[in-house]
Amino acid sequence: MVARIKCSTSIRKPFHYNDNKVKQGYACLLAAENMLLEVDTHPDNAVLLLEKQVALRPDVKVNSVHISLNFSPDEELSNEQMAQIARDYMEGIGFGNQPYLLYRHFDSGHPHCHIVTTNIGLDKSRISLHQIGKLKSEPVRKELENRYGLIKAEQQNTKTLTINPLDASKVIYGKVATKQAISKVLNAVIPVYKYSSLAELNAVLGLYNVRAEQGNNGSRIEQNKGLVYRVLDHDGQCKGVPIKASLFADKPTLPNLERRFLANDVARSKYKDSLKIKIDVTLKFKNCSSLKVFQDHLKSQDIRLVTRVNEHGAIYGLTYIDLKSKTVFNGSTLGKEFSAKAIMERIHLAKIVNPDTGFERATALGKGNADEFMNENNSASPYYRLDEKSALELLMQYEYAASNVPSEWKKKKKRRKK
Structure with a gap:
């Protein structure tokens, strides 16, 4: 079981979030504990009661508590079992006597429930929320796992409890709200x-x-x-x-x-250099014969390459998304050698030597029209010298001490005596 606690300054926000889920058919109200009013048929009574209780301590700004209890997809819990686990959890963290609403949600791949409550008591006391997750929630969570034989949080695949952008269902207009x-x-x-x-x-x-x-x-x-x-x-x-x-x-x-x-x-600045190294190594040591192949090699390293295309179909920009560090960089932000023009030169263009001039001309290969791209970006000529080295080669090459520098330049200047 995984417990998550979110504290805020508004009791209405978590209430309406769960109430809207119920109205849309994605959740149901399992229990309304310690409520003095009827809330099954009049849910607005619940938020009014919670607001009145919050008003007892206007000096307390953080007065709303929104908790979610998440269970493994392999566990099949009835509504009664889930409600009882939630009651024991609330009792364990010191909220057993507080009014709270318990909702079961059906909009995810794992069973889970949400709890909406306040940390203000009827006697105007305030339940401390300082490190409540570490000091109270974690010990109670582990004790409930043993008591009910639940799959422990450490044994669960965390991917089932978090949203993975590339595996999540895409928004398809007309299919969902x-x-x-x-x-x-x-x-x-x-x-x-x-x-x-x-x-x-x-x-x-x-x-x-x-x-x-x-x-x-x-x-x-x-x-x-x-x-x-x-x-x-x-x-x-x-x-x-x-x-x-x-x-x-x-x-x-x-x-x-x-x-x-x-x-x-x-x-994101601390992740910039590592991303540049990954891209450089991919370009240097992988056979990137086209932009699609380059994208596939980056994808295997959890890096997504997104192209920006103009109305004529020419690529004018690249964006790199690192899924591990959750960072996003435009190519020009990483450096000129990672911009769309530079990448197109190194990937899309094969080198054909012109025997008359001793220069090599770039011709298009793979997906996209590189010549069209070069024409639209007139800042660089389509011709490059045969001995031109990549930025990575220049950085990695060994510099010999015995170079052609005149010996007089190597001598240190003597300091003039005062």
């Missing part, structure tokens, strides 16, 4: 991955068929720094009605994202 599906993707990406621009964020969201848009140039959305999220089809075309960022619970608006950009840029 659009807002709910997009919200699930945003919750799995925005707080987890380290990106520093909207383009980098969209590279990850694109793995789920979701995109964030600022609106067209001069539009009211762009002028007001608004943001909408849309569903994409398999061809990358937008489908359905866009949904405003402000309508989602976590408010993934553009100003909130921009605050993350700066922090993410600092947090």
